[in-house]
Amino acid sequence: MNTRMRRAAVVVAAGAMAVSLAACGSAKEAGGGEKKPSGSAAAGDAIKVGLLLPENQTARYEKFDKPLIEKKIADLTGGKAQVVYANAKQDATTQNSQVDTMITNKVNVLIVDAVDAKAIAGSVKKAKDAGIPVVAYDRLAEGPIDGYTSFDNEEVGKVQGKALLEALGDKAKDGQIVMMNGSVTDPNAALFKKGAHSVLDGKVNIGKEYDTKEWKPENANTNMAGALSALGKDKVIGVYSANDGMAGGIITALKAAGLNPLPPVTGQDAELAGVQRIVAGEQFMSVYKPYAPEAAAAAEMAVALAQGKKADDIINNKVDSPTTKGVPSVLIPVVSLTKSNIKDTVVKDGVYTVDEICTDKYAAACAAIGLK
Numbered sequence: 001m002n003t004r005m006r007r008a009a010v011v012v013a014a015g016a017m018a019v020s021l022a023a024c025g026s027a028k029e030a031g032g033g034e035k036k037p038s039g040s041a042a043a044g045d046a047i048k049v050g051l052l053l054p055e056n057q058t059a060r061y062e063k064f065d066k067p068l069i070e071k072k073i074a075d076l077t078g079g080k081a082q083v084v085y086a087n088a089k090q091d092a093t094t095q096n097s098q099v100d101t102m103i104t105n106k107v108n109v110l111i112v113d114a115v116d117a118k119a120i121a122g123s124v125k126k127a128k129d130a131g132i133p134v135v136a137y138d139r140l141a142e143g144p145i146d147g148y149t150s151f152d153n154e155e156v157g158k159v160q161g162k163a164l165l166e167a168l169g170d171k172a173k174d175g176q177i178v179m180m181n182g183s184v185t186d187p188n189a190a191l192f193k194k195g196a197h198s199v200l201d202g203k204v205n206i207g208k209e210y211d212t213k214e215w216k217p218e219n220a221n222t223n224m225a226g227a228l229s230a231l232g233k234d235k236v237i238g239v240y241s242a243n244d245g246m247a248g249g250i251i252t253a254l255k256a257a258g259l260n261p262l263p264p265v266t267g268q269d270a271e272l273a274g275v276q277r278i279v280a281g282e283q284f285m286s287v288y289k290p291y292a293p294e295a296a297a298a299a300e301m302a303v304a305l306a307q308g309k310k311a312d313d314i315i316n317n318k319v320d321s322p323t324t325k326g327v328p329s330v331l332i333p334v335v336s337l338t339k340s341n342i343k344d345t346v347v348k349d350g351v352y353t354v355d356e357i358c359t360d361k362y363a364a365a366c367a368a369i370g371l372k
């Protein structure tokens, strides 16, 4: 497929999924409106799905991904499926033993968001050998996976880079920027970084760049403090942060150094704290990745595979991992989130209400940008 066709397919599929998700989320449709995959025998719905998420310091996993996947699996199986959940809290060894436990527990399918895409490969193979299909969630796990759902992650990096350039305007070369990338064990981090570099290189001066151990906000905070003293705090005109969690640690370091006004800082995940910092003018942007269609696609693939079907009907792409070629995939487009489109994105999609964002602390800032 050429790139344009692929994009068109992505948009269509994401749109279709958003529609089916909106339907399943509305009270009217609750318990009824969802279409079950045709031919699923009653016994075929009583499946056991293992769900493995990588960490719990980034808000998305337990606030959005887990409940959205569980809800969609329940909808697809008439509430008969069981989801067994484990969170690796950023430890790849823990995650490998969680896979072993799931194999012992005889799950029918695994959904895995890998802490370390390489380190999980042996466990993916073990599951496969035990007859358990594996869906890679968000991060492209290595090993013989059967399906993959994520966003266009290189595009995420481009969106972040473009927003930073826009914020810097004609001052883009009047100082240094600092780049705070994600963890080297996460293949998404490499794609975010690649996308960002493709936009920023040659247009800005990159004074310091870090790969942040375990995506930890406190590590980003320490690195930012180091960059400010190495480069001189007045020379830093912008910060590329790969996600909102790290942006929080970075902004704390910028404030601690007494920078005022703060230079533009990017992010990703549309975390509530990130959206509130955008409202308050402390963070320039985030990337809104609609988790509902991503979760729905993973659930659909997992249920189909557990029932012995192929996931091919719902895919819109094929991707290659370093170990496995042509993995059936669903990739969902992303949106740049700034203070101008909060209402049209996270509020419209029901991720947060205006009241959740505009608490007392942010009331004045919300009023100033017309968010009500």
Ligand code: BGC
Binding pocket: 055, 058, 060, 138, 139, 182, 186, 188, 189, 215, 243, 244, 268, 269
């Ligand atoms: C995810 C991001 C997340 C980061 C840290 C990435 O793989 O795509 O949404 O912020 O991991 O957990």
